[in-house]
Amino acid sequence: MFNMLGAIAQFERELMLERQREGVAAAKAAGKYRGRAPTARAKAVEVRRLHGESIGPTILPGDCGSAGQAFIACLTRVDAARWS
Numbered sequence: 891m892f893n894m895l896g897a898i899a900q901f902e903r904e905l906m907l908e909r910q911r912e913g914v915a916a917a918k919a920a921g922k923y924r925g926r927a928p929t930a931r932a933k934a935v936e937v938r939r940l941h942g943e944s945i946g947p948t949i950l951p952g953d954c955g956s957a958g959q960a961f962i963a964c965l966t967r968v969d970a971a972r973w974s
Contacts (some may be wrong), residue, residue, distance in 0.1 A: 917923035 914923055
């Protein structure tokens with residue numbers, strides 16, 4: 891019984907994703923699809939400056955308007971690039 895419900899749910903999910911891909915392709919063809927705007931990467935210079943001033947990731951999001959985890963990931967990428 892549960893196997894059948896799971897199979898139906900999986901089929902519905904696949905149909906939904908297919909319709910979503912078709913919609914995105916149609917929007918791209920019409921020039922209306924831009925995707926998600928980058929937040930932390932676009933503000934990487936400001937994040938590095940604030941981090942250099944010893945401002946932590948709990949205060950950074952309030953100053954820059956994005957999630958704290960995004961800034962931690964941004965700083966991690968910057969540190970990894972610096973040491974490689």
